[in-house]
Amino acid sequence: MAEEKFLLEMTGITKEFPGVKALKGVELRVKPGEVHGLLGENGAGKSTMMNCLMGIYQPTSGKIVFDGVERKNYTPKESLEFGISMIQQELSPMQDRSIMANIWLGREPVNKFGLVNWKKMYEDTKRVLEIIDLDEDPKTLMRHLTVAKMQMVEIARAVSYDSRLIIMDEPSSAITEKETQQLFKIIRQLKAEGRSIIYISHKLDEIKEITDRVSVYRDGSYVSSANTDEITQDQIIEMMVGRSVENLFPKVKVPIGDVVLEVKDLCHETLFRNVSFTVRKGEIFGLNGLVGAGRTELMETIFGLRPRKSGTVLFKGKEFNPKCGKDSIDAGMAFITEDRRGNGIFPIQDIEFNSTIANIDTYKGAGRLLNLKKMQKDCAEYIEKIAIKTPSQAQLIKNLSGGNQQKVLVARWLMTAPDIIIMDEPTRGIDVGAKSEIHRLIGELVKEGKSVIMISSELPEVMGMSDRIMVMHEGDMMGIIENDETVTPEMLMELASGIVREEQ
Amino acid sequence: MEKNRFKEIAASNGTLVILIVMCVLVTIVRPAFITPANIMSILSAACVTGCMALGMTFVIISGGIDLAAGAEVAFAGCVGAAFGQTAEAAAGKVIDGLPQLPFIIPLVITLAVGVLVGAFNGFLISKFNTPPFIVTLGMTTVLRGATLLMTGGEPVSNLTPGYVALGSNILDIVPVAVIVFIILIIICSVLIRKTKFGKDVYAIGSNEKAASVSGVKVPQRKVMIYALAGLMYAAAGLIVAARATSIHPGAAQGYELIAIASCIIGGASPSGGTGTIRTTVIGALIISVLRNGLTLLGIESNWQQIAVGLVIVFACALDVRRNSSR
Incomplete structure (x- = not known):
């Protein structure tokens, strides 16, 4: 137990907003090469926790250790640099710019004159898109993509960052089942390379399928963590809502009229x-x-x-x-x-x-x-x-x-x-x-x-x-x-x- | 606890606190500031750009901007004044041989011209989905040109006693224009807070697509917003003409910027969805007090302009901070 190594350790994280205590001493531990499911109802504090991890929010108190080093007061840019990237639930790409401009934003490859090397950018983008099986020209404008494809571009971007830890906030909420399977393929590929994934989703069948371990939050507090194969869906639901939900689809029979x-x-x-x-x-x-x-x-x-x-x-x-x-x-x-x-x-x-x-x-x-x-x-x-x-x-x-x-x-x-x-x-x-x-x-x-x-x-x-x-x-x-x-x-x-x- | 409450009130009324602090500071240095005559002169100076700012508030809350405001003041003011010249003003008469008409006619014509020009702006913006910035920028030049054509570049002067009355003071101290301004403040405030139209303006400014799904007739509302703004500019045009009993075709040049600044200083966000009439009026008063105070301190007008500009930039920076801290 003592030599168990974690890539990420967040302990005792609290976050207060004016009038609201969004996180009350929450913890999260992720091992290298692990797909870690993060579960909880809306408002449980998952997104706030991830924003703290990405440096978008500064936690009010608590400790974040990533890759063996304690990290304090960092910006989202710094967290990207030390190896964490996040795919947001609500996408906000630059609609009128190309796929490649979106992927390499802020770190465009340059030639010896310091100008953007479009050719290299094009080739690099093609390579990344191939990895995730997205058949689009890198010069296509984001505006012309479906929501599903925009999301795939975001995933390509995270892949291109070469991050040690990738957070996916409900990545499957806007994509088809086929694309979800594609996503899982990529996740397994990333995992095989020793990277860790934090996978946030409300779809329990997906959680069962893809994650190794889950952590459950409720109302801004930490409930518990468990290995995915040692726990049933019903147990997960019970942990999330603090009660058992008998019927997910309470369809009542009513008379049908005109x-x-x-x-x-x-x-x-x-x-x-x-x-x-x-x-x-x-x-x-x-x-x-x-x-x-x-x-x-x-x-x-x-x-x-x-x-x-x-x-x-x-x-x-x-x-x-x-x-x-x-x-x-x-x-x-x-x-x-x-x-x-x-x-x-x-x-x-x-x-x-x-x-x-x-x-x-x-x-x-x-x-x-x-x-x-x-x-x-x-x-x-x-x-x-x-x-x-x-x-x-x-x-x-x-x-x-x-x-x-x-x-x-x-x-x-x-x-x-x-x-x-x-x-x-x-x-x-x-x-x-x-x-x-x-x-x-x-x-x-x-x-x-x-x-x-x-x-x-x-x-x-x-x-x-x-x-x-x-x-x-x-x-x-x-x-x-x-x-x-x-x-x-x-x-x-x-x-x-x-x-x-x-x-x- | 008490201290927190005070902080809360101060935070939610930031601009009012700034206004009061400014007044106190100027009074300490120049006690003449607080005399009734000086207070009236501050209010009076705020009237024209203040009326414009009332109209501009609706435009800015809806996520738009109206750069043609100053040109509309001059255009509506001059067209109306052409019907308000005395019969004996043979030289410099815009419409030859027009007899002296009762004041109600130039009054209605001025306001109607303002409404029509504003509605036209709104129509162009919603019909062709053009950015308000571009439409109103173009309209500025159109209106200035039209005003010059109509007046031959000369001021429209020798206005009738109705104009004189509007430009006068009640009991030698309270300007009629200030009374008009206050009435317009009340009307606009009720419109924005207590009518469906007001709610629609906020809805359009905070999410136009959601607004149309939720039953807001966006194109029609935009026409109304710019028409209402035009009405306020026309009122400002009347006041400009009344004060000098004459209006120059180049009047109100650059006033649109002061009107926009009043809204922004008050806390309306240039990206739409926020702002109130109350805070716009406070913004207008802050600019007026600043000018008046600097004059009392003997600072020349060129420096005043720089000071006002800096206040606007400062207010915008504050707005950005306010929004990011949420």
Whole structure:
């Protein structure tokens, strides 16, 4: 035990923000050549801990030893130099610059005149991209890549840094299963070279598959660590939430009513064609497909955020042709978008603002002035109702964890009292606890007679929650199937990957 | 505990504290600062750029910028004044043979011109998705040129008694313009805090895409934001014309920068989403007090300009620090 060597030892780490104690004496020990899973619900302190490790935050107290040397007061740049790199959960590449410019940012190879050696940069990039099997020209602009490919570039960048320790913050949350397997291949390759990986994920099957050891945090405190093969998924969940979660997908059977939404031969200029489906009252309509299938774009078109080329939509029996989000909201449609930071939250505004903005029309009182008291009251009610963890409703939403931000967005749309709610990847990047709460909420919504369209890439979620499932592949509708006992993950995967098509 | 509370209040009202400290310091050195007459002159000096800053606050919160503000003041002011010249002003009359009209006509025309020009800016910005910086930069030149064409480069003078009244003092001490300024402050403050329009402005400035998903009609709102700003600039144009009973086509040159500075010093972020009318007014007063104080201290105006510039840079640096410490 005494000679057990660690690459990284973080002990007694605390971090205080004004009014919040984000970390309370947390520890983390990572051995060389180990894939270490980091687990905990949103707000458990994983991201804060990693930010402390990267030098983005300075811990209030505690000790960090990396590679046998105690490290203090360092910057993110210094941590990169001594061998730690991190792949952030939310990517923020330079959209208008090339893949290679992004990878070699700040350390571009130079020739003897001190000018950038583009040729070497190009060759080096090609080599790195080959390692991770990404078939793109190094000169391609980031803007033209899908989210999945942008992430692969980030991974390529970390690989190019030659780091001893690579932190991956939910790397699989935006990529397909195939790409995840590709990622695992690279992780195993890196591990074989003696590098260590800290792997943060909410997907327990992935944790079981790829990690050697796990550490679990809860509410800013350290719970415990264990070898992955000596612990079951249920035990991990119990450690994370401090209680056992019986049913991940509490689908309640509710009577299905009349057709609420009818989409006929809807076409977009380029992104999807001839999509037809109906959604009924009290139904959860699942929408599955791989990244790039056109699911989000289809929903944006129905909601009026994109122009349609042809086709009709009937909503509550009436022709529905919204020109903007406002038209859809007024008609009784809600849309919880996938890209929380891109088109969901107003980061620098408080929770009250974020929760009431879509419903603001109803607060108009005398002289068209807003009833601010009622806004406060409603916000407080929803914080209570869907258990948003926050010190106050005046807290800026950007200071909340991902799961709590998502809950605020759910509150925003529930306040509009919609008849149909489109949820695009409602539980992406959310921990087990928050996830089951969102699922419970969806169940309650349909019980109240509302309809839900749920886009999800996660097969267990789609299969656990939906009444019917529509599968799309590259803009084509592959089929709609009744979600009964005969449905298997393989069936859905075959449809989603375009191998087979359901007969109409 | 008490000390912490004081710190908290000071931190959240930083600009107000700076304003008060400035006033106290100047008063210690030059007691004449605190006389009613001098206070009125500070307020009066803040009126024109202050009104502009009110409009600019909406623009900046929405994540935009309006470089055409000064040119709009002159354009709206001159167009309106052309309808407000006395009948006997034969020489230098913009519209030949126009009889003397009641003040309400030039008043409405000035404000309408401001609204229309602003709405046009907003239309260009939202319709063609052009950066506000570029649109308003171009519009500055367009408006200055149009103003010169219309006036032949001469001031529009001999304005009617209505203008004279607007430029006068009540009871010989309180300028009418200050009263107008205060009324506009109240209106703008209510608009931004207590209406859907105000919330939409914040929404657009903090995340435009999220705003349109959440039901904000972004293009329409942008037209309204710049139109409202134009209205405030036109009000400033009226005050400029009223004070001298004459308005020069080159009036309000560079005033847009003071208006922008007032917002930023007050704490509005140039990247949008933050700012309030209250802090903008404090920002405007800080600039006015600084100028007045330096004059009382006998510092010449060229140095004052340098001082104001430094305050703006300092305020922006403070803004960056404020945001990064969050």
